[in-house]
Amino acid sequence: MIGRFLGAIGAWLRRSLQDLGFAVRSFFIMLAASGGLWRRPRLVMEQLFFIGNRSLVITIVSGLFVGMVLGLQGYYTLTTYGATQSLGQLVALSLMRELGPVVTALLFAGRAGTSLTAEIGLMKAGEQLSAMEMMAVNPIQRVLAPRLLAGIIAMPVLGGIFTAVGIIGSYLVGVVLIGVDEGSFWSQMQAGVDLWKDIINGTYIKSLVFGIAVTFIALFQGYQAQPTPEDVSGATTRTVVISSLMVWWLDFMMTAVMFSK
């Protein structure tokens, strides 16, 4: 009884380790395959349009609303302390350090990640990938690598746009609607925001790491899905669940490293 239980744990552990190792190996295979894409930038451009441009509207609208809500809530809380002039700093720091990259990554997983998984899963189910292999075209290089590269490029751009639009949203609510002093809104923000620590580290490095993680998870799930309708839809769900959890975990780790001083 106990022996069987221990055996089950061992088998589970071994399977998990095997999956992890396989995922890491696949990642490096895809990364190596994307090296040759400099000669065929058109492949990446098409994916950049599909992943980046198509996610633009949802990113901008969400950014605007997140900024507006932050401006409103921040204003109500800061009035208690008579410190409404710090609204700009509060909003800018929370957007740059945490909300911008994290919310963009979650939207990105929902908008771009799922469609990547479904697309590749259906390509596999329709045996298009096998057909490519038959024609001596490497599907990892032709299909997966351009998508990975496009995701890695698109995500920091989207994260920056989200943060910028969020600040504009809080400006609209805080300054234009409520009437916080415009000069102190911007000057407090500029006094509190550090170019390296908050903008480069906070927004762009975090977005880059999330972009790598989310895009890879989406591609890996699609490529590993069993070619059945159930498993392709299951893989799409797994993409959202795993990449969301991964984003939270990575965000915690990066915050602990970047801002613990």
Place this chain on the structure above:
Amino acid sequence: MQRKSLDVWIGLFVLLGVAAVMFLALKAGNMSSLSFAKTYTVSAKFDNIGGLKPQAPVKGAGVVVGRVAEIVFDDKTYQALVKIDIEDDYKFPKDSSAKILTAGLLGEQYIGLEPGGDLANLAEGDKISMTQSATVLEDLINQFIYSKAADGKDSK
């Protein structure tokens, strides 16, 4: 999709991204604080720096004239040795004094320079000898409580 219009859309995407970077760097973050003006370095010793941090502003009459470059502990005198970068455009007399001040009641701490009367100016590597440490709130409160207690004793 046509090649040309694809390029236009991706160009728009990249343009928006660049606009976001410019907005964040110039409007939200203060790029102008990252100045590349030539500076000269002077040092000052303080008994207590309070919450002063590297990169804190150095102000003369409230105007930012430089930045705190480095803070180290001097184990010979048991004081804090603060190196200050002052921009070349701003000259201060050799006998100027430095104070650690606080912006507002709970704001950030900065160094205030008070000009002296010497005809020679501070130059690279000079030391500011007259300094005033940061005001530590606990000390103030302690002083207040002790003086109150002493008053109470006298009146009995």
